[in-house]
Amino acid sequence: MNEQPYRLGMIGLGTVGSGVLELLHRRESTLVRRLGRAIEVKKIAVRDTSRSRPYLSGFGEISDLLTDNPDEILEDPEIDLLVEVAGGVDEPRKWILKALENGKDVVTANKAVLAVHGKDIFQTALSQNQRVFYEASVAAAIPIIEMLQNGLIANGITSLSAILNGTCNFILTQMEEEGLDYETALKLAQEKGFAEADPTLDVSGGDAAHKLALLAGIITGSHVPIECIYSEGIQEITSSDFTFARDLGYAIKMVGTLKQHGTGAWEMRVHPTLVPENDLLAQARDEYNAVSLVGDAVGRMSVMGKGAGSLPTASSIVADVLRASRGEREGGNPHGLNVPELVPVGDVELPHYIRLEVKDNPGVLGRITSFFGMHNISIRSINQPEAQMGHTVPVIIITHTCKDKILTDGLEELKKAGLVEQGFTHIRIQE
Numbered sequence: 304m305n306e307q308p309y310r311l312g313m314i315g316l317g318t319v320g321s322g323v324l325e326l327l328h329r330r331e332s333t334l335v336r337r338l339g340r341a342i343e344v345k346k347i348a349v350r351d352t353s354r355s356r357p358y359l360s361g362f363g364e365i366s367d368l369l370t371d372n373p374d375e376i377l378e379d380p381e382i383d384l385l386v387e388v389a390g391g392v393d394e395p396r397k398w399i400l401k402a403l404e405n406g407k408d409v410v411t412a413n414k415a416v417l418a419v420h421g422k423d424i425f426q427t428a429l430s431q432n433q434r435v436f437y438e439a440s441v442a443a444a445i446p447i448i449e450m451l452q453n454g455l456i457a458n459g460i461t462s463l464s465a466i467l468n469g470t471c472n473f474i475l476t477q478m479e480e481e482g483l484d485y486e487t488a489l490k491l492a493q494e495k496g497f498a499e500a501d502p503t504l505d506v507s508g509g510d511a512a513h514k515l516a517l518l519a520g521i522i523t524g525s526h527v528p529i530e531c532i533y534s535e536g537i538q539e540i541t542s543s544d545f546t547f548a549r550d551l552g553y554a555i556k557m558v559g560t561l562k563q564h565g566t567g568a569w570e571m572r573v574h575p576t577l578v579p580e581n582d583l584l585a586q587a588r589d590e591y592n593a594v595s596l597v598g599d600a601v602g603r604m605s606v607m608g609k610g611a612g613s614l615p616t617a618s619s620i621v622a623d624v625l626r627a628s629r630g631e632r633e634g635g636n637p638h639g640l641n642v643p644e645l646v647p648v649g650d651v652e653l654p655h656y657i658r659l660e661v662k663d664n665p666g667v668l669g670r671i672t673s674f675f676g677m678h679n680i681s682i683r684s685i686n687q688p689e690a691q692m693g694h695t696v697p698v699i700i701i702t703h704t705c706k707d708k709i710l711t712d713g714l715e716e717l718k719k720a721g722l723v724e725q726g727f728t729h730i731r732i733q734e
């Protein structure tokens with residue numbers, strides 16, 4: 304037994320930070336047994352040290368640990384590890400770089416800082432011979448990074464599709480199961496703490512793109528700037544789309560996809576997707592996340608778990624703390640410096656779901672099918688569910704596999720041609 308404890312300093316004591324303290328306390332004897340020495344939380348930086356934090360059972364004298372000055376952690380030579388669970392981009396970048404330069408390893412749950420400043424951070428870690436662990440930053444409770452870095456190391460991963468944003472998944476689940484419209488489902492997500500007051504980053508696909516960029520970096524052994532990921536949000540989907548999708552045997556999910564082509568280039572995209580209802584991704588409800596991947600040795604495999612929340616996220620942080628304290632090398636710098644070759648989204652070939660609103664006048668379906676034919680978009684099925692002469696009605700079209708650019712250019716032309724009454728929904732279909 305090593306007499307010296309392994310000492311960590313934490314920046315942030317909110318939802319995730321309090322979960323980390325709870326689990327370090329709850330699992331203390333197991334962690335000491337596994338590590339051969341105690342893990343000590345030496346300092347915690349917060350914004351407001353005067354706020355009472357009554358929920359921290361097991362840490363009676365918590366106020367003694369608090370500081371509002373992160374430098375007290377970053378400049379303390381006795382602290383081995385920085386656990387960054389504050390959030391944000393600019394300040395965490397500075398804290399993480401300073402910790403690495405001062406000889407500390409780093410554990411973070413912050414996908415935004417890694418997606419935006421990962422190159423800088425991982426290079427500094429490499430040059431300082433320190434490590435950055437970030438399991439909790441992608442799919443919270445699911446140990447997908449550990450799987451990709453270690454458990455599946457013998458595989459080339461050729462494709463991955465994943466639900467990576469709990470806020471979108473909660474909203475889409477409520478729209479599907481309760482028939483709520485987008486605005487009502489978003490409000491419910493905010494009331495239940497599943498969505499921020501400003502939900503833009505989540506519902507626009509930005510947050511899922513950050514996470515997909517981190518997974519893409521590990522899988523391709525490259526640096527994947529966030530701009531490499533094509534993203535679209537969920538704001539245009541209506542509750543009626545769920546009914547039509549269900550009739551066709553699909554669920555609507557916000558899916559991040561990585562797929563390698565025969566040329567070696569990669570599709571990297573995040574957007575609403577029609578997923579066959581028997582697919583694991585379709586089973587992930589509310590704040591759950593799920594990942595399906597194909598490895599060249601293991602074939603297809605899938606995993607599902609909570610993508611947010613205090614203890615589910617802290618579970619991954621504590622695993623990283625243990626890895627760091629054991630001196631494990633993995634997590635140091637899996638990302639290379641090169642940027643992978645990309646397949647532009649316009650060249651991606653998929654079937655598509657399109658819902659148009661049209662005036663139910665004689666010949667309207669014929670005019671629409673001719674229009675698609677003229678634009679080289681082949682229709683697999685067309686359905687007009689609630690025809691009522693002279694009224695606006697939806698028309699649901701499923702296309703055969705078609706290049707994305709041909710489809711999106713065709714839809715723009717359709718809008719200009721005045722064949723549709725209002726906007727339309729366009730959702731790509733997972734094959």
Ligand SMILES: NC(=O)c1ccc[n+]([C@@H]2O[C@H](COP(=O)([O-])OP(=O)(O)OC[C@H]3O[C@@H](n4cnc5c(N)ncnc54)[C@H](OP(=O)(O)O)[C@@H]3O)[C@@H](O)[C@H]2O)c1
Pocket residue numbers: 314315316317318319320348349350351352354371373387388389390391394412413414439440443610611612613616
């Ligand atoms: N919540 C989740 O389910 C979840 C899941 C996966 C990843 N994450 C990531 O985990 C991180 C933390 O999320 P959270 O939900 O725990 O956030 P949170 O509840 O808002 O807590 C943030 C904590 O950071 C402290 N803080 C903020 N700015 C600070 C500063 N400049 N100096 C010192 N302390 C500062 C706050 O201090 P006060 O307490 O004084 O306000 C608070 O304790 C984020 O990067 C987030 O993306 C969260």
